[in-house]
Amino acid sequence: MIEMFDVWKTYANGTNALKGVSVKIDKGEFVYVVGPSGAGKSTFIKLMYREEKPTKGQIFLGGFNISKIKERQIPIVRRSIGVVFQDFKLLPTLTVYENVAFAMEVIETPTKLIKPRVMDVLGLVKLKHKAKMLPNELSGGEQQRVALARALVNNPGIIIADEPTGNLDPDTSWEIMKLFDEINNNGTTVVMATHNREIVNSMRRRVIAIEGGEIVRDELRGEYGYED
C-alpha cells in the first residue's frame, strides 16, 4: 500500500528532516508514528500525500510512484487519501453538511450521489443531527469528526492524520480514536502521527518511532516509549 525506499528530505533552508527512511505499510494496517518534537513526523506524513517532495529516494502509494509523478497527477493520488489535521481545516462559512459535500463536489461527483453519501458518513461520525450547523457552533471534538467525515467521504483506501487529537481533551481524544479504529476495522489503512502516549499504549498497534529524521523503532504491537 505505502512503501518508502531510502527517503531523504532536505528543506530549502538546509534542514535535514528525514535521513534515509525505508518503510512498508500494508493495506488495512493501523500505524502510529511517534517521536520527539522536530523528529520529522509531519515531514513523513507530508511526503505521503505529496505535500512535500522527497529530496532523494522513492515513495510508492496505491500503485503510484509519488516521488516521480507529474504535477497534474497529484489530484488523482490525493483522491485515494483522506487527510486529517490537528487544526481541523474546516471552512468557517460552510455548514457541516456543506463542508463534507465540498470534498465530493470538487472531484466532480454526480450531484445525486452526494447527499446520500454525505449523510452516510455524517451518520458514521454521529453528527447527522448537526448537519446544518456552522463549524464555530461545534465543540473541538465535533469539528474533528466533521474533518474526519470529509476525509472519509470519497472512500479513500488510506487515512493519514497528523496529531488529530492534539487540540482535544483526553475524553474527546478517545472518542476520535475510537472512530479511527472503527474506520480501520472497515478495511481502511490508517497512518497517524501522535503525541498521545496513553492512547498509543492502550491501543497496542504498530508503532514507528522517528528520531532525528531516522526510524529508530518499528514494532507491531508497540508502545509510545517516551516520557513527554
Add this chain to the structure above:
Amino acid sequence: MKIRTLGRHVREGAKNLGRNGWMTFASVSAVSITLLILGVFLILALNVNHIAQTVEKQVEIRVFLDVLADKTIATQVQDQIEANPKVDTVTFISKEEGLEQLKKRFGQNAKLLEGLEDDNPLPDTLVVKAKVPSETASIAKEVKGLEHVEDVSYGEGTVEKLFTATAAIRNVGIIFIVGLAFTAMFLIANTIRLTIMARRREIEIMKLVGATNWFIRWPFFVEGLLMGSIGALIPIVILTGGYYYLVDKVNTSMTVVFFSLLPMNPLSYQVALILISIGAFIGIWGSMISVRRFLRV
C-alpha cells in the same frame, strides 16, 4: 468540461462575490474608479483627435495650370494626379468657375470684377485632397514637377505646424491612456489578490481532497470576469449620461461653431465596449495571477 461542472463554476463564482461582500465591493470600486478616469480621458482623447481631424481635412492643395493649358491638358494633368496612390480626390475648377467663386466672395463689390470675363486672368485650377492629410506637402512637391503646372499652394509652413501639433496631442493622449490602463490593472490585481489571500484555506482544502488546478481556477475566473464587468458598468452609465448632456449643450450651442463633439452614437458604444473589455480582461487577469501563487505545490 461537463456542462454541470461549468454551471457549478459560474454559480460558485457568483456566490463568492456575495460571500466576500466587502472585498468584492473594494475590487469593484477599484475597477470603477480607474475605468471612470480612463473613460474620461478616452472620450477626451477621441474628441481632440476628432477636432484635429476636422481641421486637418480642411487642408487642400490648389494646383494652378499654366495659361496655355486647355481642357484636354487639364484632364490629362487631373488623371496624372489621380494616379498618385496618396491622392484622395481631384476637383477641376475652370477659370470661369474660379471667377464665379471669386465674385461670390466679393459679394457687393463684385462690380470691380466686371469686364474680366473677356480676358480672364485666372488660371484653371485643380483642387487636390490627400488621403492622409499629413502627406499633403509631399504630394504638392510631386505635383509641382508635372508639366503644365504653373504653381501649387497649400499654406506651406502653417500646415506643417498644424500637423506637428495634432501629432503631439495624439501621442500624449495614447501615452496617457496606456499608462492609466496599466495603473488600473495593477490596482485591481492587488485588490483581487487580497480577496484570494483571504481564501487560501479554501484553496488548500480543495487541493487536499484532490481538486484539479483548473477546477480551482474556474470560479476565480468567473469571479474576476464578473467583478471586472460590473466595475465597468458603473463608469459606462456615468460617462454615457454625462456625455449625452455635454453633446447636447455643446453641439446645439450657437456660440461654439468652429468645432463639434463626436456624436453619442457610435462613440458611447465604442467607449462602452472598450471599458467592458478592459474591465473583464483585468478582472480575469488579476484573479488568475493571484490564484496562481496558491496553486503551486
